Each structure stands twice: as structure tokens, then as C-alpha cells.
Amino acid sequence: MDSTYFKRYRMEVDLSVPRFAPALPSDYRLVPWNEAVLDIHARTKFRSFRDEIDSLVFPCLGSLEGCRRLMREIRNKSGFLPNATWLIAHGSTPETLQWCGTIQGVAERGGTGMIQNIGVVPGHRALGLGTCLIERCLAGFRMHGVKRVSLEVTVENAGAVRLYQRLGFRRVRTVYKVVDEAVVMA
């Protein structure tokens, strides 16, 4: 069976350098982790990723059930870090509430932190929400004593690569994710 190779960068940031925490735009607020918001993370992840390149690279991101499974896997990792796991909500009443962004963090063996998935729902992008989610996540890692944080990004995802570079992440490795052609063409 033919395969497609997606080029990805592993990027890292050094947390010993002081960071600037930006404010959220008005009407948006950060919501911390608790067990009751697992499904909200999954739904927000799905709405953020379903039409994006990473839903080809990781087909689970293209379905709600896949996102639910992935969120449960992240939650069950031994290094899952509630302080590095956040949602962004918009609106102050139940009628106007919208979930707009999600990020999760896991502390790995060896003292490195790993950002799992960051997603901002279309319609709420380019407002600084992605920047706020990353800074809040990094602050959570720092509280936990983590010194370096890494993530992986698909090279084609130029906006995300630019965001990470702007926030001080540097490329440390190039990796390739192999996906069956049948999955990419489906």
C-alpha cells in the first residue's frame, strides 16, 4: 500500500528565560482543567482540527469519537498536567457561551514538557487566543518545575510554525509521519 510522508518539526522552548503573559481579549476567559471538562476539550479539539492538515496526519483529529479517544488517552498519561491544560470560553451566559480553544500538557520522563494539541476554533483565530493558551500552558509547566517544553508541528502548517517561532520555540529535529495513502484520500 502507498504511503504519504508528512514532514514535521520538533520544536523546543527554554523556560528559564522570563516570559510575558498577554491578556485575553475582552469577553474571553481561561477555564482550568477538571474531570468534567474532558468532553469539552474533545469537542473543541474536533472543531479546531477537523478541516486542517493535521486531521490528515492524525485521522483521529478528524472525528469527534477520535478526539474523545485521544483526550482520554492524554488524560490517562502518567505525566498529564492539569496546570498545563486549559480551555478558552467566550460569552458570559449559558445562551452565549462558546468554547473557542483547547491545549493540553504532559510532563515527560527526563523533565521535559510536551504540548499535546493546541486548537483554536475558526472564527476566533488571529485574536491572540493561541498565544494566550501557549503562555498559560507554559506557566503551568514552569509551576511544575519543567525547564524545557517541546511540541511537534506539521511543516505545511505555516501559521502554527510562525506562532511557535514568535513565542521562542526553536526547531530541534525533523521527523516524518507516515500515513497510508488510502487514509489521506478518504
Ligand SMILES: CC(C)(COP(=O)(O)OP(=O)(O)OC[C@H]1O[C@@H](n2cnc3c(N)ncnc32)[C@H](O)[C@@H]1OP(=O)(O)O)[C@@H](O)C(=O)NCCC(=O)NCCS
Ligand atoms: C495554530 C492556531 C492554534 C493559532 O491560533 P490563533 O488563536 O489564531 O493564534 P494567535 O491569534 O495567537 O496568532 C495567530 C496570528 O494572529 C496574530 N494576532 C494575534 N493577536 C492579534 C490581534 N489582536 N489582531 C490581529 N492579529 C493578531 C498573531 O500575530 C499571529 O500572526 P501570524 O500568523 O502572522 O504569526 C490556530 O490557527 C489553529 O487552531 N489551527 C488549527 C489547529 C492546528 O493546526 N493547531 C496546531 C497544531 S501543531
